[in-house]
Amino acid sequence: MHTIQEWINDRLMDLGLISDVANKLDNSIILLIIILVTVAFDYICRYIVLGMFKRLAKRTKNQWDDLIVERKIINKMMHIIPAILVYILVPFAFPPEEFPKLLLFLQKICLIYIIAVSLRFINASLNIIHEIYNRKESFKDKPLKGFIQIIQVTVFFIGIIFIISILINKSPVSLFAGLGASAAILMLVFKDTILGFVAGIQLSANDMLRAGDWITMDKYGANGTVMEVTLNAVKVKNFDNTITTIPPYALVSDAFQNWRGMSESSGRRVKRSINIDMNSVCFCTAEMLDKFRKISLITDYIDGKEDELHKYNEEHHIDNSVWVNGRRQTNLGVFRAYLLRYLQSLPEVNKELTCMVRHLQPTETGIPIELYFFSSIKDWVPYEGVQADVFDHILAIIPEFGLSVFQNISGADLRSLKGSSF
Numbered sequence: 362m363h364t365i366q367e368w369i370n371d372r373l374m375d376l377g378l379i380s381d382v383a384n385k386l387d388n389s390i391i392l393l394i395i396i397l398v399t400v401a402f403d404y405i406c407r408y409i410v411l412g413m414f415k416r417l418a419k420r421t422k423n424q425w426d427d428l429i430v431e432r433k434i435i436n437k438m439m440h441i442i443p444a445i446l447v448y449i450l451v452p453f454a455f456p457p458e459e460f461p462k463l464l465l466f467l468q469k470i471c472l473i474y475i476i477a478v479s480l481r482f483i484n485a486s487l488n489i490i491h492e493i494y495n496r497k498e499s500f501k502d503k504p505l506k507g508f509i510q511i512i513q514v515t516v517f518f519i520g521i522i523f524i525i526s527i528l529i530n531k532s533p534v535s536l537f538a539g540l541g542a543s544a545a546i547l548m549l550v551f552k553d554t555i556l557g558f559v560a561g562i563q564l565s566a567n568d569m570l571r572a573g574d575w576i577t578m579d580k581y582g583a584n585g586t587v588m589e590v591t592l593n594a595v596k597v598k599n600f601d602n603t604i605t606t607i608p609p610y611a612l613v614s615d616a617f618q619n620w621r622g623m624s625e626s627s628g629r630r631v632k633r634s635i636n637i638d639m640n641s642v643c644f645c646t647a648e649m650l651d652k653f654r655k656i657s658l659i660t661d662y663i664d665g666k667e668d669e670l671h672k673y674n675e676e677h678h679i680d681n682s683v684w685v686n687g688r689r690q691t692n693l694g695v696f697r698a699y700l701l702r703y704l705q706s707l708p709e710v711n712k713e714l715t716c717m718v719r720h721l722q723p724t725e726t727g728i729p730i731e732l733y734f735f736s737s738i739k740d741w742v743p744y745e746g747v748q749a750d751v752f753d754h755i756l757a758i759i760p761e762f763g764l765s766v767f768q769n770i771s772g773a774d775l776r777s778l779k780g781s782s783f
Contacts, residue, residue: 392451392455395446395447395450395451395453396447398446398450399442399443399446399447399450400443402442402443403439403440403442403443406439406442407435407436407439410435410439411435411436429489434482434485434486434489437478437481437482437485438482440482441475441478441479441482444471444474444475445471445475447467447471448471448472448475451464451467451468451471452464455467469528472527473524473527473528476520476524476527477520477524480516480517480520483513483516484513484516484517487509487512487513487516488509490509491509508561510591510592511554511558511561511592514554514592522536553593553608554592554593556608556609556610557591557592557593557594557608557609557610558592559610560608560609560610560612560613561590561592561609563613564590564609564612564613569612569613569619570587570590570595570612570619571587571590571621572587572588572589572590573586573587574586574587574619574620574621575587575619575620575621575624576597576617576618576619576620577617577618577620578597578607578611578615578616578617578618580611580615581605581607581611582599582605583597583599583605583607583617584597584599584600585597585598585599585605588604590609591609592609593608593609594606594607594608594609595607595608595609623739624739627711627714627735627737628711628713628714628736628737628739629735629736629738629739629744630733630734630735630736631732631733631734631735631736631747631748631751632731632732632733633731633732633748633752634721634729634730634731634732635729635730635732635752635755635756635766636726636727636728636729636730636766636767636768637693637727637728637730637759637764637766637767638727638765638766638767639727639728639767640765641692641763641764641765642691642692642728642764643691643692644684644689644690644691644692645689645690645692645695649692650663650667650690653695653762656699656761658702658703658706659695659698659699659702662695662698662702663690663695666690666698667690670687670688670690673687673688674688692762692763692764693728693730693762693764695762696730696759696762696764697718697720697730699762700718700730700732700755701716701717701718703754704716704718704732704751707751708737709736709737709738709747710734710735710736710737711734711735711736711737714734714735715733715734715735716733716735717733718730718731718732718733719731719733726767726769727766727767732751732755736748
């Protein structure tokens with residue numbers, strides 16, 4: 362070190378500088394030379410290494426090397442080399458015997474810079490890993506971002522500890538030991554992060570939630586598609602284009618509804634009822650049965666049911682002159698049979714899943730006739746269209762069976778009753 366410094370000092374004095382000025386300039390000149398060397402070395406490394414990697418990336422079909430070039434990961438890594446060179450060479454400019462404090466200060470800056478660049482490189486590399494796995498079909502719907510974030514937080518936390526240890530001249534081991542004593546405070550500060558991390562593991566391990574799932578959670582006003590699952594929030598884009606953020610641990614501790622099963626199944630359920638006025642229910646007369654036989658969907662049903670009931674009444678010697686005796690068809694029963702066959706005839710109805718028409722408990726608003734079936738069309742808008750078409754047809758066809766729909770009395774009904782009373 363002294364040899365280089367003395368040689369530069371002699372050259373400066375040969376140029377006519379006095380000894381005091383030469384002594385002050387020689388250190389600065391050496392530092393300038395070190396900087397020039399590191400810059401040149403950095404440029405050469407980038408030109409050679411980065412150029413070779415770019416040419417290699419163009420030849421391969423892998424996506425990860427293209428992402429590394431696109432995100433300039435190699436550039437971020439190459440920033441470490443100049444700092445290491447400066448750290449090694451700076452004692453030539455400022456010998457520890459003459460400038461101990463200045464040398465220590467400059468080397469601390471170099472170490473902090475190396476740690477900062479390393480953290481940036483690791484962070485960018487983790488983001489690349491997340492992006493690569495997101496492009497794979499098997500990992501596309503996994504909440505990996507939360508795990509990547511916890512690794513990033515841990516790495517940054519360790520990096521900050523090392524930076525603090527450099528600044529205060531303490532061993533990082535002693536700092537970590539001191540942090541262990543204050544674990545309760547750390548858990549309080551990072552409570553949401555810790556809970557989010559644990560919840561992310563549970564959501565992933567139990568396959569409870571994926572990006573792209575349609576979920577509903579009334580407590581948080583969420584009803585839409587999961588956009589992103591992160592360490593501290595699950596972002597849900599609602600159908601009104603608003604965005605709801607939910608803490609991950611809330612999805613584990615509270616109840617939410619995931620519609621993925623419906624999306625992956627072969628049908629979406631329709632479960633809707635219509636109320637029939639009980640006063641319109643009656644036994645079928647011969648004229649009514651002749652009329653119903655003309656409905657192609659239930660012609661076979663009417664004949665088969667009549668043969669069954671006639672045989673039963675004969676075997677039990679039923680007196681058919683009294684309506685209450687024996688078994689007879691009702692207009693409501695024929696209507697239910699028609700509805701079932703009508704649903705089975707629709708191409709939009711999945712025939713492999715449950716399809717039925719049933720009575721519910723009669724109430725003061727009539728007899729609820731419920732249609733329970735699955736639409737093979739699952740997209741929201743056309744699915745609603747299927748439901749509407751089915752019930753439009755039902756409302757229009759009900760009078761053909763001598764039935765009427767129950768609905769509360771309106772002002773128009775009262776006015777018509779008032780007019781007919783005079």
